[in-house]
Amino acid sequence: MKHTWPIDTVTDAAQARIATARLASAYGLSPLQRTRLTAALSAHLRQCLAKGGSWLLTLYVTGTAAEQAHLHVTVIAADPAAHPPWRTSVPCARTPIAEDGSVPDSPEVLAESLLDADEDAGVLLERLAEQEQLVAFHREELHQTNQGVLALHAELDAAGQAQREAFAAEHRARRQAEDARRRLTFLADASAALTSLNHDEVVRRLPELLVPEYARSVDIWLFDGDDERRPATPHPAAAVTAARTGRPQYAALEPGGLPGVDDQPASALDPERPLLCVPLPTRRAPLGVLTLAPPGDRWDPDDAVMLIEFARRASIAIDNARRFERNRDIAETLQRALLTDLPTTPALRLAARYLPATHGLNIGGDWYDAFRQPDGSLVAVIGDVTGHGLRAAVMMSQLRTALRAYAVDGSSPGTLLTRLHTFLHHLQPDLYATAVIARFHPDEPTLTWAAAGHPPPVLRTPDGQVHTLDAKPGAMLGIPLNQQIEDHTVHLPPGSTLALYTDGLVERRAQGIDPGIARLADALAAFGPAELEDLDGSADRVLDPLLSDSERDDDVCLLLCHVAQHAAV
Incomplete structure (x- = not known):
């Protein structure tokens, strides 16, 4: 099995070294072999980090049943032409005792690796002490018979000095590594602390x-x-x-x-x-x-x-x-300029809420509008242009203006959406939108509505029953498709409340949209008739349970339309 580790930072190199040491132990390498392998690998990784760039460490085992198995370690640069690869191999067991190349990114694992390295070094030191005792024994015998032992003694002293110097150098290297780790940790913590947008x-x-x-x-x-x-x-x-x-x-x-x-x-x-x-x-x-x-x-x-x-x-x-x-x-200045002042009538009261997404610019393509047609009908619309930012907001403003212009001739909601579909497809072929238009008829207890790719309206009747108006909607506005969007009509007794909204209110990435629509229906059903008289307060009480999470990936738009008990639209 082949194991690979990308190396870009000192932490990556340390984790790769830990994983190599673990796999070397799993394949039966002795402490001496492991120490030689990891020391050579550490020296090369240090050179790689000094050169900079990205590197890839690969470890695998080769060998047939008749041959000695070998553990191969290779370090290759992202640009092989600039830096030649480094390779080494050592004999090993063909089948590992346990094979796990993963290394959790935590200080505990780094500390454990440091202790394991010290343990291997301790084994080597014990062997070195045994050899020194044996040399001392023979030196004493040779001293009595041959003056040449003095030269051997001098060589041993030099070896001991070299060993002490090596230990001192290792101590300095560890201290320098600890200082480097401290500085890198500080920079990482400081970068995390400086992420404020204020x-x-x-x-x-x-x-x-x-x-x-x-x-x-x-x-x-x-x-x-x-x-x-x-x-x-x-x-x-x-x-x-x-x-x-x-x-x-x-x-x-x-x-x-x-x-x-x-x-x-x-x-x-x-x-x-x-x-x-x-x-x-x-x-x-x-x-x-x-x-x-x-x-x-x-x-x-x-x-x-x-x-x-x-x-x-x-x-x-x-x-x-x-x-x-x-x-x-x-963005906030532009958004305030684009929001609509809702008309006020004795028969139909309106309340709207717009909440921008908590990430990025506080502007998007969600919009609401309400206006009268020449025959006295009142049209309420809510829509959502795909995307965020100034482009979506500008397109939303153009759609709102076009809708008001198309509505002058008293067209039905389905006709208005069909015209908007054609308008958007020719104006911005790569931009799409969804919308719902509801038309309240004067002196008639009926509601005519049409939808294009938008979440369905939710209607609460005076008896407290809540209905999702999910009759067949049209497709999204602006897609390359010829469509005639249909009108739908429902009975609208006095005291009814219609909720129009965008998907940011009800859709959650982990749950989908249906649970959110059900929560909206439950919130509307929980209101009493007296509570709906305060429509602005009702709009806030609808938002609270649906937006309990503080982070919103999408804009939220809500438009409540409440028909008075005894009045014409």
């Missing part, structure tokens, strides 16, 4: 993340006037240089020698305190400068590199939050 919140979090571990103080200088809300303070010359050049600057009495950072004289504002001034870059120009004072006398060079990367991520977070806020303000 740029003030992002700016506020920056000092909290850095002080006191990586900085004694933090000053954030933004160029676009946000600092006007704070008292004006002078900025160090190194910060001005960083803003002008776009490169990090280090101002101190002595050069810092930090990688990727230019040295500057000490700041005149505080000559005794070193300062690291890092620009906040974007694709266009820096947003500002992050000025830090070290937590001690100076920064570790690797910490300085990490802080520069932190500033880059913080800049992206601030820039994204500002873009979102600007687009959100534009």
Whole structure:
């Protein structure tokens, strides 16, 4: 069986090394063989990470019944032409004791792997101690018979020194790996903490993340006037240089020698305190400068590199939050301009609610409208243009305007939807919509309605019964299909309430749409006649049980139409 692991980061390399060690043990490799294999693999993975890019580690076993089985390990770059592959193989058992190449991504697994590596190293040390005892025994015998043992003794001392140096180097490597893991963990946690779409919140979090571990103080200088809300303070010359050049600057009495950072004289504002001034870059120009004072006398060079990367991520977070806020303000302004003021009549009261999706821009293609026709009938419509954003909102506005224009001649709902279908297909062939139109007749207890690919209206009669008006609807508006959408008529006694809505109210990805329609029907059935007199309050009470989850992937639109007990439409 072949096992593969993609390697892009230090964490990927560590998990691949753990999985290799586990599989080597499963195929019966001795501690010595496992240690040699994993040490060679670790050295090569370290080189791969230094070169950068994506790598793929593959492990498999070959060998027939008559041949010795071998465990093969291969590391190949995403671009094989740029970096030659690395391969090694060791003899192994043909059938594994247990084979599991999966490694959970957790600190406990990494810690367990570290202890397993120490255990293998302990076995080697025990063998080395036994060999040293044996050598010492023979050295004592040879010392009495041959002066040449002195040369052997010197060689053994040199080997011991080399071993101690190797252990010291391993200790340093482990400490460096732990420091690298700490920095990567900090960057990962900081990136997660800076995901807010409120740029003030992002700016506020920056000092909290850095002080006191990586900085004694933090000053954030933004160029676009946000600092006007704070008292004006002078900025160090190194910060001005960083803003002008776009490169990090280090101002101190002595050069810092930090990688990727230019040295500057000490700041005149505080000559005794070193300062690291890092620009906040974007694709266009820096947003500002992050000025830090070290937590001690100076920064570790690797910490300085990490802080520069932190500033880059913080800049992206601030820039994204500002873009979102600007687009959100534009979207909310446009959405308010597109919402319709509902007509008021003694016989028919209307209440509408529109809630944007909680993800992305607060604008979409859902809409509602209500207006009178020349014969006195009142038309209520609710619709949904596919997609989100400004394009869907503009198309929704055009459909609403076209519908009002088509309705001037008193056409029925089915005819109006048929015309809208033709209009949308010719205007935007790649855009579609759904809609329901309900027509309340003057002086007649009837309701005429038609639907095109839209969730069915729900009607509550005065006796508390709820009916789903699911007679045959038309297809979606705008699809490449010639269709004539039919009208449907139902009896509408006084005191009835009609609910028109979009799928964002009733559809949930894990459940579908039918359970949501049933919950809407239950909510309408639970109202008493007196409660429906307060139609705005009833609209809110309908939304509460259906939108108990705070996250909405789609816009929500609801239009309630209540016929008074003793009045004409």
